[in-house]
Amino acid sequence: MRRFQRSKKWPAMVLAIATVLNLSSFGALTAHADPLGEANVLKSEKISSGVNFTSEEYNNYYKANNRVVVNRLDVNPADSNTKIITAKAYDTISAVETIGDQANREILKGNQVIAGVDGDFYDIDPASGNPLGLMMKDGELIVSQAPDEHASNYRTSFYMDNANKPGIDQIHAEGKFSVAGTDYDVNLLNRNQAVNNGLVIHTSKLTKTRKMTHNYAADRGKSVFALIRVGNHFDGVHPGQTYTGTVVNVTSTEGFDIPDDSVVLEGVGTSQPIVQALETNAEVSFTYDLYAGKDADNHDVLKNDIVTSLTSNAWLVRDGAAVTTGDPAANARTALGMKADGSLVVVTVDKPSSSYTGSVGTGLPDLAKYMQEAGAVNALNLDGGGSTEMIVRQAGSDRPVTISHPGDVNGSRLVSSSLLFVSTATKGTTVGNVVVDKNVTLYTGSKYDFSYRLADEFGNPISGGNGPAAWASTIGTVDANGHYLANAGIGAGEVSATVDGVKGSAKVSVVDTVYNAAFTSNNVVMINNQQKQFGFTAVDASGNQVYIDPSVAAWSLSGGIGEVDANGLVSTNGNGGTGTLTATFGPYTITTNVTVGPKEQIIDNFDTVSDGTGINPSNFPIQGYHFSGTAYPTNPNAASSPYFSFSTTIKHSGDRSFKMDYDMANWSKAANGTLNWIPHWYKGANWSDDLAAAMDKSYKTDIYPKKFGIWVYGDGKAPWLRVIFKDGTNTNKTLDLTTERSKIHHFRQWRG
Structure with a gap:
């Protein structure tokens, strides 16, 4: 997303920190000449007569071991029951709103929305929300091209005419x-x-x-x-x-x-x-x-x-040729392409977040190649990053829901506009489609519960038909309620449900080997007298997900910290300490540490004396921190900077807090405007090794971090607060501490 605000010198913002704030950025992934690789189809269904939805997983997306999830809509605009519309937040130019809320507004108008994606880039400043380019909705010119456009640089748009x-x-x-x-x-x-x-x-x-x-x-x-x-x-x-x-x-x-x-x-x-x-x-x-x-x-x-019509910021495919000069950084992306026959390909690509690691994202050159291979002769890049989102009304459902993984902390970002796909078909009463959820690979002996949805021939939801589904399986057993057991050895088959003579099925593969397996949670910290369900995450040699039922394993827990039952449910007792959780299935044994410890931990309070609550002061000098970003000159040392200082007049508790001044006057707006505050938990020239080791110890947590908190004395100007921390595998994880709805707008007061 293009983010821009007016340049100004902003007053100070004062922080009291209760977590790690290493605001570095993810590295970029560049385009490769490698082939796309084979797709593992997670889901594929016809959601209306003119729209098909597919979720694809690529484990070697133009590069070995490069896992990317692509959600895709194949749309036939010539279908008599398909209509393509735009939606604008609150039906207002200067406004932002989630895609789901924009779709719901259109549903209230009588538009049967079956799918949608985020639209044009926009001014993310909370005072604005204006779209970057021209927009047409229902034959009305909503907003014209921007003032900076003229004959030589009009932006490119996707459009539908009245035919x-x-x-x-x-x-x-x-x-x-x-x-x-x-x-x-x-x-x-x-x-x-x-x-x-x-x-x-x-x-x-x-x-x-x-x-x-x-x-x-x-x-x-x-x-x-x-x-x-x-x-x-x-x-x-x-x-x-x-x-x-x-x-x-x-x-x-x-x-x-x-x-x-x-x-x-x-x-x-x-x-x-x-x-x-x-x-x-x-x-x-x-x-x-x-x-x-x-x-x-x-x-x-x-x-x-x-x-x-909606406007784009870049070509991906032009006249059949992939445009490979775009941003190569791996990110969430949204794209729209048009094939030679006039049909459309609309995709979103997920990126990692604090709660999702199933897809690494894609750069624009690789996305361009994907769109070209999907058949697009012309394709455009739409708003991406945290704005990327796809909603789908799956066959048999009554409303569209988010099926991608938006990267913001609260999920769906407030955006300016969206592109929506509407079915005009009248709802029927006869079963036309049975959708069984979902294609799955199981470890032998595992149990799995299948379900189904009923739809008419246009994907509209209908009632239960003339009786319950008749379940059947070509591998393993399934009962009358869809409860499946992989008890017939390894192989491939299907589980089907038939209602009123209409059959739907899901593919089932049963395996007795996995390439890699781990617990869904590792190096876990729990508190006394707490329960936690453990499970497995596993992949086969091709990188496809394998579901392992916890009940197929033999479980044990050492250390006297509690017990684990036959289904992997751990219950801690009143003791503290660390134990080892072990699970064995087939030839595989998996272990992880389970620590029963304190409920919370203060990372840094910037104090030199106790605040009266018994919490020890951090007592790190100013040399222990540095900064970067568009608001600062090139000067990594906070000790010699006029922008960083400790404040003894404005403090949340104890005797001081950390104060940041900043100046956005030189911000070109070509990239995000950032204020990056970075602690020195590593050794370096700025301070002694002993102090670096002390900060490293303070900034490491021995508790399971369910929440991170920062007390901020706001200046009323900073809209966003984001933390990047390292997990137990030394991988960067990004967490937004504020949202589109909750920014740092407070003025001269502390909020956490």
């Missing part, structure tokens, strides 16, 4: 405003940021308050506004239509209401006199036209029949 035909091209709007026989160019619509000179028309969709305001102070005080009443039948700006209206009043003061039947003509900078000259009750008119691409004579092509 339900897709396209990918550069799209821009051109407008005319007329008064008293004089025409003026007004090419911007609902753009209230970074306009220097020119005319802009705004509708009531500009802000959630339906007021004429600017998101940033730098844009205020240089405009004149005319409120123009268009009439009761005004329902937004539709390209190619001419609108007439009457000037209600002219003012240089913003903050007034924009009625739904009115628009605002804003004159910025040198265009102020045009608006200032308008007289009350003067009749005016305006119109906008859309243009997509160039004709053979290099003229703009009029394209007012576009009804849906």
